Amino acid sequence: MGASDRTAVLKSVSKEKVLAWATDRGELKDIRVLLSSLQEVSSLWSDRVDLGRLMTDADVKRNYRKAILIFHPDKAATHMPEHQEIFHFLHKAYEVYSRKN
Numbered sequence: 001m002g003a004s005d006r007t008a009v010l011k012s013v014s015k016e017k018v019l020a021w022a023t024d025r026g027e028l029k030d031i032r033v034l035l036s037s038l039q040e041v042s043s044l045w046s047d048r049v050d051l052g053r054l055m056t057d058a059d060v061k062r063n064y065r066k067a068i069l070i071f072h073p074d075k076a077a078t079h080m081p082e083h084q085e086i087f088h089f090l091h092k093a094y095e096v097y098s099r100k101n
Contacts, residue, residue: 014082018082018085018086022034022085022089028089028092028096029093030097031097032097034089034093035049035054035090038067041086042086044070044071049063057101060097067090068090068091071087
């Protein structure tokens with residue numbers, strides 16, 4: 001993917017789209033749902049993760065860590081405000097998940 005293609009992809013993500021992806025009626029969605037649908041909000045996440053591949057705690061943790069590396073503000077190759085929002089929602093959902101388990 002060239003630099004201009006990557007820029008076009010990054011600009012296609014909006015805060016409204018991220019908010020709709022991350023919440024359901026104001027409630028934060030489950031980390032499994034967020035990880036399995038991440039490719040819908042950002043094409044930087046090229047791995048399609050089926051819910052069936054997120055059954056164990058180890059599966060969730062592995063996919064969460066991969067996603068965080070892509071969207072972390074300090075580690076991302078390209079920083080966009082929307083990616084910081086994605087990072088924030090993933091982090092919050094994983095904290096909730098970790099407390100329950």
